[in-house]
Structure formats: C-alpha cells, structure tokens
Amino acid sequence: MVNKRFLFVGVMMLFGPMFFFHGNPTKAQADLADQIAKADVEYGEYLSGECITCHQSTGASVGIPSINGIDAEIFVSIINAYRSKELENKVMQMMAGRLDDEQIISLAAYFSSLPD
C-alpha cells in the first residue's frame, strides 16, 4: 500500500512549495518567505503546545513523525493539504482545520526554528 503522506512529503522535498502556487510561483513564494520571516514566533511557541502532546518536543518520532526543524514552506503546504483533506489523517485534518493563516505562519516559523 502506498502511503500518501510519504509520497506527498517526498514530492514537497523535491519541488518545494512552487508545486503549490499557480499563477506566479516565484512571487507567491517570496511573499510566503517574507511572512514567515516576520512571523510571531512566540505565538507559534504557544500554539505548539497543542501539537507537542503528539509531536514530541524531544524530536523522537515513534508512531508520529517529528516536525522539529521542518522547512517552513513545506510545513505550510502540508498543513494546507490536511486542511483541504488532500492528506488523510483524521487527527491532523481536525488540528489543521482550525488553524488560520496567521497561526499557520507562526507555527511554521516556530517549528522550523527548532533543531531537528
């Protein structure tokens, strides 16, 4: 059985976020990078409290993948894919479903700042 998530993450690693932006990929990418650079990392750290019950802050990844040190733009694409239910996992669809754009950017900035 093909694991859709691994496939997805693999594609994201290869092609990066441009894969997701129709229209003007370079500009959208630059905007996103800009937003992440300006993000409220402290807010991201607070929000991460509801993630690290599952995604261990130690970076261990038994049963649930570690997201410490994840690339910020890949993070945004993955969360959006759970939100749109392109990626399947009931828990993650629910967790991602309630995040707004500012929260996603803050979380991206926070998790990407951690050593992996």
Added chain:
Amino acid sequence: MTSISRRGFSGLLGASALGLAMPSLAFGALPRVVVIGGGAGGATAARYIAKDSKGAIDVTLVEASKRYYTCFYSNLYLGGFRKYGSIGHNYYGMAVNNGVNVVHEWASSVDKSGKMVKLASGGVLGYDKLVLAPGISLKYDSVPGYSPAAQSRMPHAWTSGTQVQLLRNQVLNMRKGGTFVMVPPPNPYRCPPGPYERVSMIAHLLQERNPTAKIIILDPKEKFSKQGLFMAGWEKHYPGMIDWLDPDTHGGLKSVNPETMEFLTDLDTFKADAACVVPAQRAGTIANAAGVLDGDWAPIVPATMASKADPNIYVLGDASVASSMPKSGFSANSQAKVAANAIRGELTGSRVYPARFANTCWSLVAANDGIKVGANYKAGSEKIDVVDKFVSQGDESAAVRKTTYEESIGWYDGITSDMFS
C-alpha cells in the same frame, strides 16, 4: 514582578546551568504557585509555568507519590502489550530540569482567605495562585456491598498502581472456562472508553491463555463511548466471549458480595472467578476541602480554568466540570496549558492567548486494531464548546487500524515527556 528584569532571570538560569541552586537565590521575592497533584493536569501545569516563566515564578508541586503510574496504557499492560515498569514515571525532570520544588506529601486542607495549603505532615505552603489537579476519588458505596476492603477481591484498578497488577494476576489465575465480570461506572467518570478498552484487553489475554472463559459486563448505562466500534471489534476478534448487558436487560445491580464473588441483579445472580468493579466517582478530596465543588465536581471559567468559587484557584483535569470535554489525560494536559498561560499572565504580565483545547482518546480493541475519537474546543462563556470532532469509522482497513494504534504509542511518549521531562 517588575523589579526583576528578564536579563536578571537569564543570569539566574545561567547560574543554574553551572550547577548552582536557582530558586534559593531569589527565595521569597517571587510570586508563588502551588500545584496539588502531579498527574496529567498538575504535572503539565507545574512544568509549563516553571519552564515558560524562566524562573520568574516560584512553583511548588505537592504530589503524594514518588512515582506516577499512568492510568493511560494500564489496559495495555493488562492485555500484555506493555511492561508494568514502562508506565511508571518520576519527578526528576520536574525538579532538576525545570526548577520545580517537588514536595512528596499529602495536602490535607486549603485556607482560601490566608492563601495557604496545609500538608498532612503539618507543613504549610503559601501561594498567590493555587492549582488543584487531584484527579478522582471513588464513591465506593455507589455499588452496594463494595468497599475499600472489597477492592482486593474485586479490584477497581481505576487509579492505576498496585490494583492494576492485582487485576492482571487475578485474570491469569482464573479457572479454565471461568467467568470474568466487569462493572463499569455510571456517568460522568474518568476515561469514557476505558472500561470497554479494559474488556477488550482482558478478552485478548483470556483468548491466549484461557479461550473458553467468558466475560459479562453489567453496565449501569444504556450506551457507551465508541460502542459500535467496540462491539464490532469484540464480534470480530473474540466471537461469543463477551456479553454486554444493559440496565434494561439485567434490571439493575442490587449488590455485590466480595466473599462469594456474586453479583445480584434482577435478571440473575452472576458468579465470577475474577472481577473488576469501578464505582461512581467524584473530584479528589482536596477539592472538597478547598470548597470549590458544586456537587461532586468543580465548576470552572472556561477561558482560564479558574474555579468559579475563587479566582486564585484553578481546577484541572478530572476534578473539574470541563464539559464538553471528557475526563481524560489528554484533556487534563490541554487544560493545564490554558491555565499555565493565564496564571503566568496574571503573575508576570506575560502575553495571554485565547484558550484552545483538544482531546483524542485512542483505544486498543485487539493486537494492531486501534480506534480513536477526538475533538477540539474553545472557551464559551458558560462551557467549553466543541469546534470540530472525529471518530474512527467502522469500515476502516486493517492498515488504518494499525496506524491508529501506532499513533497512540507516539502520543503516549509525547504526553508523558510533556508532563515529566
């Protein structure tokens, strides 16, 4: 805490990294938080307040036991999927990594006007903010004939520890083809799917060791959490072994007799070779002593988890009325982060963010057959409101069920490190 600058605190942290005692340097000068109960709610709260305030708050944790055996995964121990030692945790990280003053004593009363906690040993702890997370106490007499004396014959095993080890031993020693009787508690209680996961795990154990044995569930409730999923799983993995009797069928449990191991109902008198009786529950006794209860549980303000009876007391986890959230370790951990954020804000002026809560309860039905139910929540004005929820489906593939089980292993490691590291 305006008189002490942030830089001062990083200096203190630096000193502690060099092995100097941190809290004593600033003793007496800092706002004080006392947390009673070092379980899913209290350990998380103590750790987060200490960690995030970076030394600006003096945190004391009062916890009776030196080792905390989780109730979560105690059913997996019963089924043989975990070693007992693997569900035990200590408070080393709390004291050493986070600078929490860990006091292994029993808190016996709270003086609200004097803002003091009295310890059974006679000691006294003053506080600015008090967090109560004492879990549950059992209403033994909710089951006629049941008592603390009866629990060695009919373990409840609902607060983990020795009782769970005893229960496993009694199941292993049942005669061939014997009967196991399970009495689940009435609502509301700690861990809604817990009794049914327990039945699943005991069935798994019996199927391996004593396959002609039977399990009878005498339920005081007409329905239960994840019922369809559990019952389909029992039919699939343990056909003919488990009989769930609802109150309409058994007519009510009139009494239990721990000497003869008999269960008297309108329908019949059931004789057990081993049994688990989980009585009704209420908040841990200290919540009553603190005067924060309305009936059996403590009402809270959803945005902060502060007690409705006293703005300087916060109640977390099973002891609180946190509806719509179920009483679970996940819920308690989630509520603790909301309270920690609110308490820090009040004591040090740090940023306070809107409350967000979440819960997921995984249950193991058989080897590699995991199911889950979960929701996330926000603070309403009167109660904690559901934002979104999900539950495992009946038609999921074996691969999805296996992944669900594996996720629960990740969650167990995650929450215990979030509580104790």
